[in-house]
Amino acid sequence: MTLSMYQASVPVFVRALTNLAHVLKKGEAHARAKGVTDEVLLNTRLIPDMLPLVKQVQIACDMATRGAARLAGVEPASFEDNETTLEQVQARIQRAIEYVQGFGASQIDGSEGRDIHLKMRNGEMDFKGQDYLFGFVMPNLYFHCTTTYVILREAGAELGKTDFIAGAQQ
Amino acid sequence: MTLSMYQASVPVFVRALTNLAHVLKKGEAHARAKGVTDEVLLNTRLIPDMLPLVKQVQIACDMATRGAARLAGVEPASFEDNETTLEQVQARIQRAIEYVQGFGASQIDGSEGRDIHLKMRNGEMDFKGQDYLFGFVMPNLYFHCTTTYVILREAGAELGKTDFIAGAQQ
Numbered sequence: 001m002t003l004s005m006y007q008a009s010v011p012v013f014v015r016a017l018t019n020l021a022h023v024l025k026k027g028e029a030h031a032r033a034k035g036v037t038d039e040v041l042l043n044t045r046l047i048p049d050m051l052p053l054v055k056q057v058q059i060a061c062d063m064a065t066r067g068a069a070r071l072a073g074v075e076p077a078s079f080e081d082n083e084t085t086l087e088q089v090q091a092r093i094q095r096a097i098e099y100v101q102g103f104g105a106s107q108i109d110g111s112e113g114r115d116i117h118l119k120m121r122n123g124e125m126d127f128k129g130q131d132y133l134f135g136f137v138m139p140n141l142y143f144h145c146t147t148t149y150v151i152l153r154e155a156g157a158e159l160g161k162t163d164f165i166a167g168a169q170q
Numbered sequence: 171m172t173l174s175m176y177q178a179s180v181p182v183f184v185r186a187l188t189n190l191a192h193v194l195k196k197g198e199a200h201a202r203a204k205g206v207t208d209e210v211l212l213n214t215r216l217i218p219d220m221l222p223l224v225k226q227v228q229i230a231c232d233m234a235t236r237g238a239a240r241l242a243g244v245e246p247a248s249f250e251d252n253e254t255t256l257e258q259v260q261a262r263i264q265r266a267i268e269y270v271q272g273f274g275a276s277q278i279d280g281s282e283g284r285d286i287h288l289k290m291r292n293g294e295m296d297f298k299g300q301d302y303l304f305g306f307v308m309p310n311l312y313f314h315c316t317t318t319y320v321i322l323r324e325a326g327a328e329l330g331k332t333d334f335i336a337g338a339q340q
Contacts, residue, residue, distance in 0.1 A: 003175055003282050003300060012304050046216075047324055112173050130173060134182050139189075139335050142312030149313075150320050154217055165309050 005112055006105035009071055009133055013064035013100050013141065019167035020060055020145045021093045026159050027152035028086045034156070038085045044151055053151045055081075057089050060144035061096035067137035068100045070116050071129055072107035175282055176275035179241055179303055183234035183270050183311065189337035190230055190315045191263045196329050197322035198256045204326070208255045214321055223321045225251075227259050230314035231266035237307035238270045240286050241299055242277040 031041045042054040051059070058081045069076035077099060083089045114129035118136075127136060149164045201211045212224035221229070228251045239246035247269060253259045284299035288306075297306060319334045 003173055003178060005173055007300065008173060008178055008304065012308075015305065016309065046320060050323065130177065134178065135185065136335065138182075138308065139186065139312060140331075142309060143316050143319075143331065143334060146313050146316035147320065150216060150317065153220065161310075161313065164313060165306065 004105065004109045005071060005129065005133065006103075006108040009108055009137075010068055010100055010103055010105075012138070013068060014097055015167075016141055016145055017061065017064055017093050017097050017100070019164055020057065020148060021090055022167040023145075023149050023152060023159060023163050024057070024086065024090065024093070026163060027155065027157040030152070030155065030157040031086075036155070038087075041086065041155065042084070042089065044155055046147070046151055046154065050147070053148060054083055054089060056144045056148040056151065057093065058083070060141055060148065061092055063137050063141040063144065065096050065099045067133065067141070068103045068108070071111045071114065071133060072103050073111070073114060074103075074107070174275065174279045175241060175299065175303065176273075176278040179278055179307075180238055180270055180273055180275075182308070183238060184267050185337075186311055186315055187231065187234055187263050187267050187270070189334060190227065190318060191260055192337040193315075193319050193322060193329060193333050194227070194256065194259065194263070196333060197325065197327040200322070200325065200327040201256075206325070208257075211256065211325065212254070212259065214325060216317070216321055216324065220317070223318060224253055224259060226314045226318040226321065227263065228253070230311055230318065231262055233307050233311040233314065235266050235269045237303065237311070238273045238278070241281045241284065241303060242273050243281070243284060244273075244277070 027041065030036075031038070043052045045052045058079075061079065065079065066076040079092065079095065083092055111129035116127045116129060116132045118125040118127070125136075145164065149159060153159050197211065200206075201208070213222045215222045228249075231249065235249065236246040249262065249265065253262055281299035286297045286299060286302045288295040288297070295306075316334065319329060323329050
């Protein structure tokens, strides 16, 4: 077994998103028990100039879907940011997982040196595939998954780090 | 260029810790400007049952140092958790970076299937090297780096996500 770009991306993204769905499920249980509406929970922010929960999840999903697509050399599918309920947010995560799983090893393996060009809000960025995966997609994906966890933790959800690392498999 | 276990670990850990040092530097500048002592900042928690800032940094360092050592099949060096000032915390991060950089590609490459056994507070875990790296070390490392960032962000530090992703290279 030798490490490949596929193994370092698709299963890693799927695992992070699966655990994110698990963390959100526990957050939902807490919100239900406390009578917190989906709208309030999804719009909860740690501080006013950080993004709300729903946006953290949307960006985590986009990192995974766009990451997989760009490594495969494919134009990423666009997912509309229109979720207003926890059920819709869970469905968004499932769609992202299925999209990522749609890429095969033959599409992503060998993408170490692939040229990847990003147009961002604040400029353009150029990467080789390997740096894009390890220097951009992965830290961003975990950043937004962790921030989601922290928002729910501060909201009082019964969560521990194992939920974030191992999800439902613990 | 083909992806290897070394490339997926040592430079990734060094980058995460370098950016962590950068984030902390900005947090320190804010604390100084506001007259917050090192002791108060290092003991700041998001909520009472989450770990304080200093512990977040110590665990991030340990994830990187132990991660590199175990992938290399070497008993990890032990770093004492005794930092009480930001200067000492920065020094701890630098020691971790240097320790991680001490491992060469020849020690870590080929560790995909290496048996790794962890004795944790709450039980024992067995991994193969690749799952240990992607399913344990990396999410843990980013979890604690992100939580450090969030603690400093909530404390009012002038930080943006680019500080976390790209550090001083932005």
